[in-house]
Amino acid sequence: MHTQREVSFGIQNSLLPGGGVPRLTVKTIDQLLDGIVLQRSVQLDLSSVEFVDPYALLLLDLAVRYRLARQLPLRVQWPRSHYVCGWMDDMGFAKEVRSFCGSPREPHLLTSSALQPIAHIGKEEDVSRLVRAFDLRLSKRYPLTNESRNALVKVMLELFQNIPQHSNATGKVEDPHGLAAMQDYTDSIFLAVADMGIGLRGSLSLRDKLARITDKGALKKVVFEGMSRFVDPGHGGELRRIARLVRKWDGLLVIRSGEALMYMDVEQGDVYDAPFFPGVQIAVRLPRHVFGIEAAPVDN
Amino acid sequence: MYLVLRQHRLTIDRLPGSMNRMDKHTFRLTSFGVRVGTRLEGKIAREKLLAALETLSEPGRLTISLAGIEVLSGSFADEAIALSYARLITGEYGDRYIIVHSPVLEITEDLSSKLERRRMAMLCSSNDGWDVLGLLGTQMKETLALVIDRQETTAKELASLLGIRHNACLRRVGRLAELRLIRREEVGLAGPYHSYRFFSILNP
Numbered sequence: 153m154h155t156q157r158e159v160s161f162g163i164q165n166s167l168l169p170g171g172g173v174p175r176l177t178v179k180t181i182d183q184l185l186d187g188i189v190l191q192r193s194v195q196l197d198l199s200s201v202e203f204v205d206p207y208a209l210l211l212l213d214l215a216v217r218y219r220l221a222r223q224l225p226l227r228v229q230w231p232r233s234h235y236v237c238g239w240m241d242d243m244g245f246a247k248e249v250r251s252f253c254g255s256p257r258e259p260h261l262l263t264s265s266a267l268q269p270i271a272h273i274g275k276e277e278d279v280s281r282l283v284r285a286f287d288l289r290l291s292k293r294y295p296l297t298n299e300s301r302n303a304l305v306k307v308m309l310e311l312f313q314n315i316p317q318h319s320n321a322t323g324k325v326e327d328p329h330g331l332a333a334m335q336d337y338t339d340s341i342f343l344a345v346a347d348m349g350i351g352l353r354g355s356l357s358l359r360d361k362l363a364r365i366t367d368k369g370a371l372k373k374v375v376f377e378g379m380s381r382f383v384d385p386g387h388g389g390e391l392r393r394i395a396r397l398v399r400k401w402d403g404l405l406v407i408r409s410g411e412a413l414m415y416m417d418v419e420q421g422d423v424y425d426a427p428f429f430p431g432v433q434i435a436v437r438l439p440r441h442v443f444g445i446e447a448a449p450v451d452n
Numbered sequence: 453m454y455l456v457l458r459q460h461r462l463t464i465d466r467l468p469g470s471m472n473r474m475d476k477h478t479f480r481l482t483s484f485g486v487r488v489g490t491r492l493e494g495k496i497a498r499e500k501l502l503a504a505l506e507t508l509s510e511p512g513r514l515t516i517s518l519a520g521i522e523v524l525s526g527s528f529a530d531e532a533i534a535l536s537y538a539r540l541i542t543g544e545y546g547d548r549y550i551i552v553h554s555p556v557l558e559i560t561e562d563l564s565s566k567l568e569r570r571r572m573a574m575l576c577s578s579n580d581g582w583d584v585l586g587l588l589g590t591q592m593k594e595t596l597a598l599v600i601d602r603q604e605t606t607a608k609e610l611a612s613l614l615g616i617r618h619n620a621c622l623r624r625v626g627r628l629a630e631l632r633l634i635r636r637e638e639v640g641l642a643g644p645y646h647s648y649r650f651f652s653i654l655n656p
Contacts, residue, residue, distance in 0.1 A: 276492045280485070302523045305487050306562070309525045313490045378569075385569040386530040393526065393565065 174200045176208035178406045178435050182413070186427035188215040193225045196253075201231045206333040206344035207406065207435035209245055213270060214348045214431065216249045217329055228253040235264060242266035243333060266335070267293065273330030273347075276316040283308045286334055286343075293336065300443035304341070307397065308332075310390040311345045311434060319349025319431060321358060321381055328431060340403075340440055346433035352409040355381045367410030368423050375407060375414055394436070395421075404437035474635075474653070475512035478553070479504050480519070481532075487523035494531025501536050502545075510547040511635060513653055515577075518554035526562035534566045537574055541632050549632050549653045552576040552585065560585055573631055575654060582654055584633070595624045599634045600652040607648065625650050 176184075176198070188194055204212075219226045228249070231237050240246060242264045268289045271282055287305050290296065315330035328349030335342045352370040356362045358381045365373070373379040375395050380388030391407065395416060398405040407414045413426035481488065484497050505514050516533060518524060533552070540550055554560050557578050567574055567586025574585045582600065584593055598613055599605055611621035625648075629636035635651040 276490050279490050280487075280493065283487075298522065302487065305523050306525050309487075309489065309523070310527060313492075313527060317491065385571075386534055386566050389565065389569060390526055393562070 175203040175205075176201055176212070177203070177205045178207045178404075178415075181208040181211050182427050185211065185215060185429050188226070189218065189428060191224075194219070195227045195229065197229045198231050199229045202233050202236055204231075204236060204240060205435070206243070206335045206342050207346070207433065209240065209243060210270065210331045210333055210344045210346035211429070211433055213245060213248050213331060214329060214346055214433075215429070216252050218348060218430070220252045221326075226253050239264040239266055242269065243335075244269035268332075268334035270331055270333045273312050273315045273332055273345075276313055279309065279312045279316070282332070283312060286332070290334065290336070290341065294443065294445050297444040303397070303442070304343070304438070307394055307436060308343065310394060311343075311436075314390070314432070315345070315347050315349070318355050318381065319347040321355050322350050325349050336440075338440075340437050341443060343436045343438075344434065345436075346431065348429075348431040351431050352412075359383065367412035368425070371407060371409055371412045371414050371423050398436060398438065401438055401442045403439060403442070404435065406433075406435040408433040473511065474549075475509040476515065477504060477508055477512070478515045478517050480517045481524075482517075482520040484532075486520055488521065488532075489525060489528040491527045491531045494528040497528070497532035498536050501532060502539065505536070505540070505545055505548055505550065508548050511549070512547070513549045513551065516550060516552045518552060518559050521554075521559055524559050524563060526566055529563035530566040530570075533563055533574075534570055534572065537567070537572055537632070538570060541572065541630065547635070549635065550574070551653060553578070555579050557583060573633060575633055577654060588631075588633075592624060592628060595621070596628055596633055599625070599628070599650050600654055603652045605650050607650070610650070 184196065188196065216226060216228075231240070243266045248270060268286050271285070273279065273282060283305055286308055287301060290304070291301060312330075312332060315328065319325065319328035319330060325348070328347045330345075330347045330349075332343070332345045334344070351367065352374050353365055353367045356365050356370045356373060356379065362370075374388070375391050378389035378392040382388065395405055399416065399421070402418045404417045405414070406416070408426060408429070409432045410430070411426055411428045412423055414423045415421070479501055481497065484493060488494070488497070501514070501516065505512075508514060537550055539545070540548065552560065552563070552574055554576055555578060557576065557580075560576055563574075564585040570586070572586050573588040576583050576585045584596065588596070595610060595614065598610055602609075607618060607621045607625055610625065611618045614621060625634065625636070628634045629650070633653070635653050636648050637651065638646050639649050640647045
């Protein structure tokens, strides 16, 4: 049962890998989601956060919208770190959530390294233009080889168009809130794509004989078997191809949908239980050497 | 409307020549961009591609040129090319054929994967020669290679070259013709049976 009491959630150092600096990443954001989704009144304490990746940023954005849609109060305590606050602001997060949970108290003065702010993916007609904009941002920052640019463009084209094509296939979601963002790090390029639509289970369950499929089952069918909600064999297989590509490039791929999360990096690749969140959220992290950018020492 | 028609005309180049007495056109995919794209864009391309196919006299061959294309997404490739080809092999477009021309084969990877999922195969010419995109067994590919090599042949000749029985060879070339990878022309009767000649649909 929900309680009326405001519940405070924050990143707990003790739960973080290595127990170091509080970071909101693909590995830690799920600590917050459970509380944000289930509790009636929440104070989201991000004050000690010193790093946020684009995947966590998009999930935070959607979590705020999730609560707003249910008229559940949420207060946000913004990061004390000026740099993190500035980055979140430059990535468009403050603008995204301002009307729901306020802005950071002081405008940031530091110049952050934000690469591609949060962009909304709505109609399929807009997808190619959006992909071009992402590509342009990256290529302005780095002298990329055509080969690497094109590979990333292909990944973006498929991931972005999935949102208008699948996230509201039942027509029952008022707005699936498709989002994408991108950030570069000293060792990698990080692309995040997320929505709050019907999810992979909701999509696959439209097929005969799959009405009772689980989140984990749906995730496995989509990523490992290349299945889609269409019986037509020409549809589907895109996420499977992206997974192969990411593995070939020694990258990281995280796909989250409902109560399931697939985590695949150089060393491992499996599907795990996760706290419920609607829709599909994807992180693609590719080493910079894939893009012909000389790698600097890892600092994140 | 004027602009659309004008663009459409620009995508098709009538090529001289009469190889296999075929009417030959080239459909340039770059008229839709160099990095394509979404299913929606693929659907628009398919409509134009099939319209271009219909303008060919029979027998005719439409070459989809990927020259200049930098990205061909699986979704676009399926919607524009694989679905067009699926209609072609139903016989809806009569004695007409489609091939792909790509200077480099890497661009065609996702198209090949989509064709494979649909259990179809397409001929692709490249700077290095030709290849089959999609799904085609080794024996079928061997037979296809012989037809392409000889440009024009009969089942009897092929059976002899392949060292297989005539009936087995007829099944192979029949299937290749169904897949629109070669052209089959009836040349008369041999006793109670139809007699055919088989033609490559590629240039020599």
